[in-house]
Amino acid sequence: MDILSKNVDITHLSNYQTPAKAQWYFELSWEDDIDKLSEIVSWSKEENIPILWVSWGTNMLFAFDVYEWIVVKNSLVWWTYDENSKILESYWSEGIWSIAESLEEDYWQDLWHRFIGLPGSIAGAIYGNAGCFGLETENNFVSCRVLGLESWQESIIQKKDMDFSYRSSVLKETKKHFIISAIFDLSEKIEKYHSDVDNIDFRENKQPKWNSCGSFFKNPSREQSAWFLIEQVWLKGKEIWWAMFSDIHANFLMNTWDASHQDMLHLIEMAKKRVKEEFNIDLINEVQIITNTKND
Ligand SMILES: Cc1cc2nc3c(=O)[nH]c(=O)nc-3n(C[C@H](O)[C@H](O)[C@H](O)COP(=O)(O)OP(=O)(O)OC[C@H]3O[C@@H](n4cnc5c(N)ncnc54)[C@H](O)[C@@H]3O)c2cc1C
Structure with missing residues (x-):
């Protein structure tokens, strides 16, 4: 090939x-x-x-x-925003953070303020319904243009068919589509919950800086955070070679220098085992572990 x-x-x-x-x-x-x-x-x-x-x-x-x-x-990037209709259209690999920043600076549009500081692309955000401080990707989502991997036909998936849930969507559940572009309607502020956290201060000053993918595990519920459970089983700041649960935010798994994937997996399994033993809770990965046999 x-x-x-x-x-x-x-x-x-x-x-x-x-x-x-x-x-x-x-x-x-x-x-x-x-x-x-x-x-x-x-x-x-x-x-x-x-x-x-x-x-x-x-x-x-x-x-x-x-x-x-x-x-x-x-790596396909391009996006456009219509100030009259407040419709945003973006290709898959545009950074959601830079769009949010530019919407504020260039168009006085602050509905995506919460996404300033959120790493990753539009496609990644849709796929996993990324969200922070009450705002989730699904909130202003209208539709996305996809290629079906079985039919190889292009189609449009509307919000009602996306089955968005906490860090998930139908695309993540079925893995049968490739996202080309998406449309968002930024005319109405819709949030899951209200948060008073200053997201820019949080991202700049309170979030660990090493190589990471943000929170490794999903929160078992709104009342029960994964970081709290990891702290309770004494793994906050725990380092195996260069794999570490941050001493600032215990749910941030990091490669502090030269960790292998084995080191990372060792620490992940340790957290799962201890939390299960101590609290009888199964921690679920938010980050996908990619192997030669599956992509979960
Ligand atoms: C410091 C830090 C902080 C973070 N904070 C948050 C947070 O507050 N909230 C949050 O929700 N997340 C957070 N994350 C995680 C991350 O920002 C999101 O999950 C992001 O949306 C992933 O986007 P990506 O482009 O990197 O996706 P990738 O990691 O490249 O891909 C994610 C998944 O999407 C699939 N995918 C990618 N492109 C396509 C496509 N075109 N078509 C179909 N499938 C595709 C991939 O196969 C993969 O399964 C954080 C990460 C970091 C590093």
């Missing part, structure tokens, strides 16, 4: 920066490249090699040395 590069170092594609290579790799940078995707998808079906889509890699841990799937890195 000529379009794909072979044996590419993809360490930098995940924010954890654990050493990793991909056997097959393609970077999608232009709208015209979408045509090449159909070749890649049919080859992947013929050879029975699945595809992993990577945008900014701020929500995935590479748990392999050499990845046997095809890695497609999405």
Whole structure:
């Protein structure tokens, strides 16, 4: 398959920066490249090699040395905002943080203020319904343009069919679509709950700075935070080689220098085991652990 590069170092594609290579790799940078995707998808079906889509890699841990799937890195950027209709349209790889910042600075539109400081792309945010301080991606979402990986047909998925829930969507549950672009309606402020936290101060001064993907585990409930449970089992600040649960925010798993994915997994399992034993609670990953057998 000529379009794909072979044996590419993809360490930098995940924010954890654990050493990793991909056997097959393609970077999608232009709208015209979408045509090449159909070749890649049919080859992947013929050879029975699945595809992993990577945008900014701020929500995935590479748990392999050499990845046997095809890695497609999405780099298509462009967005537009109509001040009259208050409709925002964006391609998948635009950064949600920079859009939120520009909306405020250039258009006096502050409905996405909470997203200033939220790393990752539009596609990643939709896929996992990213959210912070009461605002979630689903709140102003209207629809997204997708390619069906089985039919290879383009279609539009409306909000009512997205099945958004806490850090999830139908796209994450089924893994059958590739997100091309999305539309948001920023005419109404809709929040899940009210928060008085100053998000810019939080991101700049209270959030750990090492390589991480933010909170590793989902909060079991609004009343019960994963960081609190990790603290209670004495893992806040715990470091195994260079894998560490932050001493500032215990649910931030970090690579402080040169951690391997094995070091990271060791610490994750330790937290799960201790929290289960102590509180009978099963911690669920918010970050996806990518392996050669599954992408959960
Ligand atoms: C410091 C820090 C703080 C964070 N704080 C928060 C927070 O407050 N709230 C929060 O919700 N998250 C937070 N996160 C996590 C992260 O910001 C979000 O999960 C983000 O939305 C992921 O976007 P991404 O582009 O990096 O996605 P990626 O990690 O590249 O991908 C995530 C998933 O989306 C899939 N995907 C990517 N592109 C496409 C596509 N075009 N079509 C189909 N599937 C696709 C991937 O296959 C993967 O399964 C934080 C991360 C960091 C590093």
